[in-house]
Amino acid sequence: MSLEVRGLAAGYGRLEVLHGVDLDAGEGQLVAVIGANGAGKTTLLRALSGLVPATAGTVRLAGVDVTGSGPERLARAGLAHVPENRLVFPTLTVEDNLVLGAYTRRRQPAAERTRVRDRALALFPRLQPRLQQAAGTLSGGEQQMLAIARGLMAQPRVLVLDEPSVGLAPRLVGEIFTALGRLRDDGLTLVAVEQNARAAFAVADSVSVMDRGRVVLHGDAATLATDPRVTAAFLGGGVSAEATDASDGRH
Amino acid sequence: MVDLLQLVFAGLSQGAVYALIAIGFVAVFTVSGVINLAQGEFAALAGLVAISAAGSGLPLPAAAVVAVASVAVVAVLMERLAIAPVKRMTTLVSLILTLGVSTGLKALMLLVYGPNAEGLTPITPGGVTVGGVSIRYQELWILAVAGLVALAVYWFYERTLAGKALRACAEQPVAARLVGISLGRASLTAFLIAGCVGAVAGVLASPVYFTSWESGLTLGLKGFVAATLGGLVSVRGAVLGGLLLGVLENLTAGYVSTGLRDAVAFLLLIIVLVARPSGVFGRHAEARV
Numbered sequence: 001m002s003l004e005v006r007g008l009a010a011g012y013g014r015l016e017v018l019h020g021v022d023l024d025a026g027e028g029q030l031v032a033v034i035g036a037n038g039a040g041k042t043t044l045l046r047a048l049s050g051l052v053p054a055t056a057g058t059v060r061l062a063g064v065d066v067t068g069s070g071p072e073r074l075a076r077a078g079l080a081h082v083p084e085n086r087l088v089f090p091t092l093t094v095e096d097n098l099v100l101g102a103y104t105r106r107r108q109p110a111a112e113r114t115r116v117r118d119r120a121l122a123l124f125p126r127l128q129p130r131l132q133q134a135a136g137t138l139s140g141g142e143q144q145m146l147a148i149a150r151g152l153m154a155q156p157r158v159l160v161l162d163e164p165s166v167g168l169a170p171r172l173v174g175e176i177f178t179a180l181g182r183l184r185d186d187g188l189t190l191v192a193v194e195q196n197a198r199a200a201f202a203v204a205d206s207v208s209v210m211d212r213g214r215v216v217l218h219g220d221a222a223t224l225a226t227d228p229r230v231t232a233a234f235l236g237g238g239v240s241a242e243a244t245d246a247s248d249g250r251h
Numbered sequence: 252m253v254d255l256l257q258l259v260f261a262g263l264s265q266g267a268v269y270a271l272i273a274i275g276f277v278a279v280f281t282v283s284g285v286i287n288l289a290q291g292e293f294a295a296l297a298g299l300v301a302i303s304a305a306g307s308g309l310p311l312p313a314a315a316v317v318a319v320a321s322v323a324v325v326a327v328l329m330e331r332l333a334i335a336p337v338k339r340m341t342t343l344v345s346l347i348l349t350l351g352v353s354t355g356l357k358a359l360m361l362l363v364y365g366p367n368a369e370g371l372t373p374i375t376p377g378g379v380t381v382g383g384v385s386i387r388y389q390e391l392w393i394l395a396v397a398g399l400v401a402l403a404v405y406w407f408y409e410r411t412l413a414g415k416a417l418r419a420c421a422e423q424p425v426a427a428r429l430v431g432i433s434l435g436r437a438s439l440t441a442f443l444i445a446g447c448v449g450a451v452a453g454v455l456a457s458p459v460y461f462t463s464w465e466s467g468l469t470l471g472l473k474g475f476v477a478a479t480l481g482g483l484v485s486v487r488g489a490v491l492g493g494l495l496l497g498v499l500e501n502l503t504a505g506y507v508s509t510g511l512r513d514a515v516a517f518l519l520l521i522i523v524l525v526a527r528p529s530g531v532f533g534r535h536a537e538a539r540v
Contacts, residue, residue, distance in 0.1 A: 071429050071431065072432075075431040080429070088423070089427075091422060092415060092422070101430050103431045150430065151429075
């Protein structure tokens with residue numbers, strides 16, 4: 001399912017953070033969104049999933065206008081959002097986190113939900129032996145895997161992820177991006193906000209660069225990887241690719 | 252020794268009533284951050300409705316059902332009319348709002364049922380003396396029914412999808428919205444639970460402790476103290492807090508002075524808030540609801 005964003009504006013109260021964002025993710029594409037702290041990346045994802053209302057512009061899923069829908073309707077429509085800082089339900093078990101991930105599909109036959117769960121666990125086999133453990137006891141990397149798996153339980157066609165690699169050891173970053181690559185190969189559309197530009201370029205099909213609430217550059221990953229404007233800002237030695245983005249667009 | 256047993260037993264049955272009211276505080280607070288000062292009025296109203304329904308000739312079980320159902324409706328209406336419309340609910344705003352609802356409910360009860368305290372007919376009248384400890388059958392009913400209700404609430408939060416969804420809202424509201432759980436419906440469910448447990452407490456307590464338009468004040472405060480003893484986030488903590496408070500009150504009344512009975516709750520509250528704000532039982536983070 002394709003995602004098409006045109007002129008999207010959104011913000012918090014009177015503070016507008018996004019000033020007309022355009023973004024395209026074709027079916028089965030992985031789009032990385034990179035940008036400095038405060039560029040509006042997190043707000044973009046929050047506007048896509050309905051956590052923050054759009055004040056202008058449109059969001060289309062497979063051509064259908066879903067602008068202004070709340071998170072519940074968007075989840076049903078096939079968009080899942082893996083939030084910043086994972087936000088797993090800490091005292092619930094890993095299994096219950098997954099069960100709640102399928103909340104919008106609760107009227108589906110149990111067999112169908114089990115099939116989806118088994119596929120998510122096959123993607124992240126580390127979760128399997130921890131199913132009965134409280135999610136809060138997992139390591140950061142495992143919590144990220146759980147957050148993604150929980151998103152997949154909603155059987156999305158478009159998955160948007162907020163900094164899936166933040167705070168993780170390089171080996172885990174590789175593991176997570178390999179999983180995202182496999183999901184893309186299965187036909188899922190992905191939009192990943194990333195601070196870790198190297199990891200993003202390695203696996204993304206196309207890259208959008210955000211700056212102060214706008215997409216200022218967009219192109220396929222291979223081309224942009226050698227673009228001097230991008231390398232200067234994100235791939236050069238000066239900028240710490242590991243820096244966290246906790247303050248992004250929020251206050 | 253017999254004195255001690257007598258006081259502990261009386262304390263447990265009284266504590267079971269506090270425990271149910273405390274569960275109501277916890278159910279609402281975890282999901283919406285609201286401290287519901289009308290929680291005690293749920294109990295008082297249920298007692299009064301049950302008394303008047305029984306007085307008009309309904310059999311006791313039917314009167315109890317009518318009472319619980321009416322209070323459930325009141326709790327749901329309260330959530331829709333006074334809580335849901337507030338855009339940015341903070342705990343302070345919730346205190347002011349629910350104090351208003353509590354005052355309104357009290358005025359209504361005074362108007363409809365008059366100023367006198369009355370007691371509902373006990374489910375089983377009379378009592379029995381076991382080894383010198385005199386036990387009213389109604390106290391046994393309180394312990395049994397309150398225990399069952401507490402277990403049912405616990406089972407709901409631990410085992411059912413709807414219960415887990417409420418816990419998800421309490422722990423990570425943003426993530427709960429992202430998986431498609433409606434926070435509005437969660438808050439409504441929480442008030443429904445609070446109304447039901449408060450009403451059961453009120454109906455159970457009425458034959459022993461009597462009910463009037465203003466008994467909600469004491470019951471609510473005791474329930475709040477019990478919930479706070481348990482950290483305000485856990486059903487188990489609320490139950491243990493209620494039982495502990497009931498026993499301590501009765502021991503104080505028996506061994507020190509009857510006049511100090513009500514002071515115990517507030518003394519405990521101050522000690523807990525100063526020394527262990529996260530509750531006496533377990534850490535804050537674990538065992539939410």
